[in-house]
Amino acid sequence: MMISDKQKQVILHFLKQLETVLLEKKDQKLNPFFVDFFNREELITILEYTYFDQDLEAHQIDECNKIELLExxxxxxxxxxxLIQILEMEIESKTE
Incomplete structure (x- = not known):
């Protein structure tokens, strides 16, 4: 079953609500589930959407291994x- 654009927008809405809850959480950690879930390229993509370019340059992510990227x-x-930013861009690109 394919997820429609309308369904993606609803999912995006709830993801944004969860994002707010996680931001307010005082003990922010990385769930161990993610240690083996994403590959290196996916982690780099996530970092590219969450960090400013100058911050990434300072960390030299092209030379980082998967554990360093997770850190x-x-x-x-x-x-x-x-992931929210990636999904938003996907939705926007289909509506243009």
């Missing part, structure tokens, strides 16, 4: 934030 991401909030 830069640091919490579930940043994973969710990056």
């Amino acid at each position: 830069l991401i640091g919490s579930d909030y940043f994973i969710l934030s990056g």
Whole structure:
């Protein structure tokens, strides 16, 4: 079953609500689930959406291994934030 654009917008709405909850959470950690979930390229993509370019240059992410990339991401909030931005761009590109 394919998810329609309208369904993606609803999912995006609830993801943004969860993002707010995670941002307010005092003990922000990275869930161990993500250690083996994303590959290196996916982690770099998430970082590209959550960090400013100058911050990424300072970290030399092209030379980082997967564990170092996860340490830069640091919490579930940043994973969710990056995925929300990716989903928003996907939705916007289909509506243009």
